[in-house]
Amino acid sequence: MATPPTPTEDIAAEELLEEEREPWWQRLVTGQSTAIALILIGLIAVFSFLKPDEFLDVNNARNIATDAAVLLVLSVGLTFVIITAGIDLSVGAVLVFSGVVAAKLMNEMGGDNWGVILAGLGVALASGLGWGLLNGFLVAKAKIPAFIVTLGTLGMALGSALLITKGVDQREVPFKLIDTVGSGRAFGEIPYLVLIAAAVALVFGVILAMTRFGRYTYAIGSNEEAVRRAGVNVDAHLIKIYAIGGTLSGLAGFMSLARFGTTTIGGHSTDNLDAISAVVIGGTSLFGGIGTMIGTVVGVFIPAVLRNGFVIVGVQPFWQQVAVGAVLIVAVYLDQLRRARYRR
Amino acid sequence: MPEPVIEARQIVKRFGRVRALRGANLTVYPQEVVALVGDNGAGKSTLVKTVVGVHPPDEGEILFEGRPVTVNTPHEARDLGIETVYQDLALAAEVDPAANMFLGREILRPGLLGKLGFLDKKAMRRRSDEAFRTLGVRIQDTSARVANMSGGQRQGIAISRAVTWASKVVFMDEPTAALGVVQTRNVLDQIQRVREHGLSVVLISHNMPEVFEVADRIEVLRLGERVASLRPAEVSMEDVVAAMTGALTFHEKED
Numbered sequence A: 001m002a003t004p005p006t007p008t009e010d011i012a013a014e015e016l017l018e019e020e021r022e023p024w025w026q027r028l029v030t031g032q033s034t035a036i037a038l039i040l041i042g043l044i045a046v047f048s049f050l051k052p053d054e055f056l057d058v059n060n061a062r063n064i065a066t067d068a069a070v071l072l073v074l075s076v077g078l079t080f081v082i083i084t085a086g087i088d089l090s091v092g093a094v095l096v097f098s099g100v101v102a103a104k105l106m107n108e109m110g111g112d113n114w115g116v117i118l119a120g121l122g123v124a125l126a127s128g129l130g131w132g133l134l135n136g137f138l139v140a141k142a143k144i145p146a147f148i149v150t151l152g153t154l155g156m157a158l159g160s161a162l163l164i165t166k167g168v169d170q171r172e173v174p175f176k177l178i179d180t181v182g183s184g185r186a187f188g189e190i191p192y193l194v195l196i197a198a199a200v201a202l203v204f205g206v207i208l209a210m211t212r213f214g215r216y217t218y219a220i221g222s223n224e225e226a227v228r229r230a231g232v233n234v235d236a237h238l239i240k241i242y243a244i245g246g247t248l249s250g251l252a253g254f255m256s257l258a259r260f261g262t263t264t265i266g267g268h269s270t271d272n273l274d275a276i277s278a279v280v281i282g283g284t285s286l287f288g289g290i291g292t293m294i295g296t297v298v299g300v301f302i303p304a305v306l307r308n309g310f311v312i313v314g315v316q317p318f319w320q321q322v323a324v325g326a327v328l329i330v331a332v333y334l335d336q337l338r339r340a341r342y343r344r
Numbered sequence B: 001m002p003e004p005v006i007e008a009r010q011i012v013k014r015f016g017r018v019r020a021l022r023g024a025n026l027t028v029y030p031q032e033v034v035a036l037v038g039d040n041g042a043g044k045s046t047l048v049k050t051v052v053g054v055h056p057p058d059e060g061e062i063l064f065e066g067r068p069v070t071v072n073t074p075h076e077a078r079d080l081g082i083e084t085v086y087q088d089l090a091l092a093a094e095v096d097p098a099a100n101m102f103l104g105r106e107i108l109r110p111g112l113l114g115k116l117g118f119l120d121k122k123a124m125r126r127r128s129d130e131a132f133r134t135l136g137v138r139i140q141d142t143s144a145r146v147a148n149m150s151g152g153q154r155q156g157i158a159i160s161r162a163v164t165w166a167s168k169v170v171f172m173d174e175p176t177a178a179l180g181v182v183q184t185r186n187v188l189d190q191i192q193r194v195r196e197h198g199l200s201v202v203l204i205s206h207n208m209p210e211v212f213e214v215a216d217r218i219e220v221l222r223l224g225e226r227v228a229s230l231r232p233a234e235v236s237m238e239d240v241v242a243a244m245t246g247a248l249t250f251h252e253k254e255d
Helices: A007-017 A024-030 A032-050 A058-083 A091-109 A114-140 A146-165 A175-182 A192-210 A212-222 A224-229 A234-260 A271-281 A293-313 A318-342 B044-051 B074-079 B097-101 B111-115 B121-134 B151-165 B181-196 B208-214 B237-245
Strands: B006-015 B018-028 B033-038 B059-064 B067-069 B082-085 B169-173 B200-204 B217-222 B225-230
Touching (some): A032 A293, A058 A212, A058 A234, A091 A271, A175 A192, A175 A234, A192 A234, A212 A224, B018 B044, B033 B237, B044 B169, B082 B151, B097 B121, B151 B169, B208 B237
């Protein structure tokens, strides 16, 4: 829908000529999500070439996806938070806390049935929501920087989890939970954990791209004051965003519980950084306003594929951390380049 | 004289110990362009922000079409038919022009999808294109981010947004300050067009030739008070500058 120039008002014609429309294919080629997706495809190609039998295997693909599922759920929430130019360092700690209270409740109730499992899920989501609301309230209303708020709630959530368990992992989880959600497969093929994570990414991806909620998320990250002046309740929106992040952390905690059958309190100390890396590698800008859910999915899979591929190829898996670190820096550098090109 | 559409009386606004406005007045009649001039720090932007709900005043009253109103948020100003083009434009740079046009007033899809908050991006883009065309704002790629656009285009988007939604008054805070000659010409034409559409415009500007070209009336602020209300035809630019600096005092007639 180009605006036809009206001859009588053609004063700014000179200005027009330098404003060439960028065709869609050029945007596709230069877009950051594309660059990152190519890196992922390249990695898969390299590992497939080196170890075709072991890497290119349905079981292996299933392993990679299952490993990535919990991190993806955390990263989906974090994508919203980071697009608003916020940050949430507490996701891993909230995951642990939610897992702990869910395990505790299910043990108190006893029994190995769906009622107990649903109660556990409910309390995991509720505790995640609670931490998220606290984060959101402190960020939006008390105007404390998100970095500090979520660093504080990280400590509080983790400390509370340790207080509740006296520092010992809860190892009793209903067997039915582990057997179905934790290790079961839909149609005998797709692990339920992967299915849950994919559904979460899809639903929230649609919300981000197609709804008013998503639009406000981008606009707030872009210029919070402008959105405020447009009459939008920015504080309420930010609280909702952190509440979503917290609730998804709660869900991730329950998924982790289902998968490992224990609360793994010590195993999530870098989840927050892993999730932030994944989101940023996926093209979401830490400065806000930019990001996509598909990018986040790719960003979650790059470390997962690297870890898996290195093990299969026989490279020390510690190299994965080095490689992911390098990819992270490259991703942010691309973001800076892009911004420098746009800014006038 | 018809009844003023907006009349701000004895507005006081403090920021901490600073009294930015010390009993300032502002009168806007229907379908007129009022230039609000004054030296730096005279309180022009602050006065506008008290009327449009960004910084509600500490004292004083605001009459809208003769009745007293309180405007505590930009939303309340908008409900009265008052829109503002802020000096910083208040655009979200990472979304497209249509998203900015409809920020806070999104069109939703019909039916269930709309109830779920799904946006009707096509409708918003179409109506934005119409608005840009009416005001002579040229944007090739209406799906590109505002961040990719020139200063003139951004100004055009901000003005189009204000004009599209305003039914009474558009406030413009230094709309030409950052623009080149051609774009400035464009904005001045847009102001004329807005008045022809039956709206009033309050224009904050430092540029005297510009003020004399478009304004029907000039209100001069000095040290947080209105010191003069002048007609460009009856005074010279020197008179206005003299009023701004306090070298010359005009008798303030209160209606």
